[in-house]
Amino acid sequence: MLVLEDITQKNRSARIADWYEKVFPKVGAYIKRQGGSLEEAKELFQEALVIYFEKISGGNFQPDKSDDAYLFGMVKHLWFKHLQTQQQWDDLDPTDTREELTAELRVEKLVLLLKQSGQRCLELLQSFYYERLSMQKVSERFGYKSERSATVQKYKCLEKLRAEVKDKSLNYEDFLD
Amino acid sequence: MRTSLIEIAEIESWVLQQGDPADRLVTEGRLLLNPALREQAAWQTQTYAVVREYGRQKLKEEIKAVENQLFTSAKHRRFQERIRSIFSF
Structure with missing residues (x-):
């Protein structure tokens, strides 16, 4: 079972490569059986890995399965969500303002802007708040x-x-263009 | 630490629900009475969301780089053939 101390000490990329070799073939076979494509399998596996890293870096996560089983289960869950989202897009009313989507786009745009002016601070803050490293x-x-x-x-x-964040949010009229 | 940084730390404890609950209650009261502080708390919350998104993007880039290596490098040919056989029919 993977714990936070392992992930901070070992090479993260090597761990990711291990999971690809061990779990991705099973994921690929499942997505193929469900009528999905290789690209969809890749995207879902990437997302599952991100979620798994986020869970284990939270410190309180105690999975009741092996890493491999957890990742595979997560991909299955994401596949169903993916199908639901596709259905929602098909049913979408074009006048719908989709506030949630707008908020996501705003955050993505802010990341883009702040990378230009505050990369070192972003790096420092993400290491504490996202990777959850100790001080x-x-x-x-x-x-x-x-x-x-x-x-x-x-x-x-x-x-x-x-x-x-305040300045860029208030002063860019074309913020979401 | 200067006063503005102490205030940031105070907002952080309230936003992230950390530290002494009694202190958070005091902060809660200050936020109710002080619209400027409330506004700072809202921008700080948005900043955490931006930092989180940046961290996610970085991790995803790292994952994609590993994936690209596995799907293109000659030393992972067996893996590539295995995946190709799954999606080839």
Whole structure:
């Protein structure tokens, strides 16, 4: 069973490659049987891996199955969701404003804009909030002298990006174009 | 830490529901009484969403790079043949 300490110590790419070799053939066969394509199998497996990493980095996740079984089960779940989404798009009223989709697009656009102006802060913040590394690991990765320095820098970055998120959200009329 | 950073930390504890519940209640009260602080909390929440999306995009890029290697590199020919046989008919 994979735990957070393993994933932070071992090479993440090597772990991903292992899962592809072990689980993807089974995923491919399942998606093929369901009438899906190789591209769909790839996309769903990518998404399943992302979700799995997010779960294990949360720290509270205790899967009752092996990694392989969990990933395969996740792909099956995502396949059903994928079919439902396709059906919703087919039934979509073109006048529907789709607030959820707009919010997603806004966040994606903000990422694009902030990559240009605040890449280092994005890197630092994602290592703490997304990868959920400890402050000690964050300070090692970014070369700070102490956890305290890294913590102060984290809040400075948050302050900087919060100002940019506000500025870019309010000042770009063509924000979602 | 300067005052503005302490305020950011306070908002963080409230948004992410961390730390002492009693402190969070105090923050909750301050947010109700202070529209400017409430606005900062809303932008901070949006910033966490942006950071999360950035982290996701990075992870997905890493996954795609590994996938690309497996599907194109000669040293993974057996894997490629196995997948091709699944989707070939």
